[in-house]
Amino acid sequence: MSHQVIEKALTLIDNGDVEQGLNILRDNQSAFNEEDLFHTAQIYQQLGMLEESKELLKGLLYHYPNEPDLILSLAEVYIDLDEEDEAMALLENIEEEEEGYIQGLLLLADLYQAQGLYEVSENKLLMAKKISPSEPIIDLALGEINLSQGDYKKAIPYYKAVVPHRKEIEFDLEERLAECYSATGQFEEAIPYFDTALQKELKIDVLFQYGFTALQAGYYKTAIEKLNEVKQLDYEYSSLYLYLAKAYEQEGLLQESLGAAKEGLVVNEYNKELQVFAAKVALKQNNTNEAEKLLREAIAIDPGYIEAAITLTKIFLQEEQYEDVVDCLQELIKFGETDPQFDWDLAVANQKLENYSDALNHYRQAYTSFKDDSGFLYDYAYFLLEEGKREEAKVLFEKLIQLDPTNMELQDVYTNLDE
Template identity: 40%
Template structure:
């Protein structure tokens, strides 16, 4: 049996001991070409240290072989031996044919470390040597994408797309759709998503198109593609929320509510689904269900501010002052400084004639709400009712500053002065 077949069988069996024994045999009896093939086989199978061991032996035999240095350096980076990998890459001389490839490997390393400027410098060095090399241009585009330089990345991707549809296993129409979306140019992303879907249909591509269409306010297109996502993968959880939101933007609240409830049958632990279900139920006047959805969102995440604020707003509008007080006091007892809730608590306590607590919450709310004329108006009248004329005067002055043309604040200040 050929040694390569023995390696295959040992790899498939997960027999590391046999793999190690075969490596020793390989180094003693096989030609360098066969050893190189086995090293690549091991690396592709995930036996990185064993593959590197074979490459290290080959490098011992051919110490000046640049390609071996590059191959070994790439594996060493994978197994967190970066220092040795960098030594190998930086030892490759500029006059060799492999030097641009070494620069690209160095760029990959710096990019993984978040050293984007150093990575870009290495790619630019390689491009000076090989300005038309598509792999280098693609690598620079990928780096620019990660850096958030979307316009520059798009220019390079589109230049590449004029000559090829795919590079390094990446379809350029997909990448352009992704980059345009990342840069919030959703109208430009849509045709690239549609082109990509002519080659293959996947839930991710359909959802990407649906999301871009939603952001571009093409809600009908978004709904169609999201329903296709559900058909292809009923458990594609993100589709349910976006579908409900798209129906809502079309003012089809019944379909929106039905979509979000279907989502909850698929994922009963998604707080965002419960929040949106609560909001849709409120729009439809199903207040009991709305409250239940919002409370469930808070159960899943007691620090979910948006759900808590929605619930408190609902309870306030329903004049359920005791429930408002109970909820806000519970949050306050947990030392959560959510000043957005304090005006509701202040009003609720005032209605319940607990003026001491109402004053406490008005005072707490003042810092973050002193630019809010509606809050300030309620606060000033509360202070007047409580006989706190000096404080009411100060709030009145602030109101006049916010609304200089409002005569009643001028009259108030004059009367209090």
């Protein structure tokens, strides 16, 4: 009879007459047996009446303290009420031989993960896997927890274990595997998973990651295709432009590369990395003025941007604008930035400006970083020779000959110094 009462109440609730259905449950609750009370508690939980559900389940658990279904249901209600400590205390009491033990471990793993206790969470999942090694839900959870910690390599075998069960589990499995393979540098392995993931559902972030991964794998045409698809979906997806420009450059399409970079700067004019990349492409086209303009804009955004400053000083050195080299790098140093390349460039610039004392100081400071760089040693050695420091120069020419023993010019200079 009580079963029919619950069915009647459920029919009313399903038809939208929630209050009348609940009144029937309340009026008849005193006559319900344990199974009916449990069913009523589940109805309350589904309707969001968590306190009512909790009280019924606590009453039942008092009489049946080891019943796993009651423990799990009450724990879920506690979780929904943000009473995690109560839920954890319940779940930890499920004995290993009991039916709900594995489900309890999974719930505990979720709770510990939510609290940031990833190692404890993973241990609970590994305990579950030891009991049920082929359960795909456990493998999926282990994949997820390792992914959340950035341990992509460790996550891959767990996700792959779920692959044979993909029809049973609705989950973006291919997307996860693509992400993991890409993040671990296994770009070629990631490609087919990206293809499958995008066939199932077109997601712009996944499409972007596909383009980025194709670029890293050396599939430049594919990268161009996918990143252009991202652009068509969302012109303001600013992250795409740097990689699209790089893909075009790798294909030798410098004009398209510069065009993509400039498109990106329209979307985000403060993208300093894109400005420097565009400047380097402009330099490959021998467009020095355009490169200088872009580099100055990057430095205006970030006066301490070392890569932009070093690239700009290379232009100044090439154009013999030595005072500009000194001004640019000294301004950078004012911001507390340091780089061994600064000293090398300042040494050359000051040498050309006939500030020989400053030049020598910068050469000596740069030596530690560039003592095996033949270009630096060449500059420094000839500077010392011009300054009459023959013994110091001799040491450097000897190192240069070791690096390039076939260079007859160096051999002749060294011989003269030796004599």
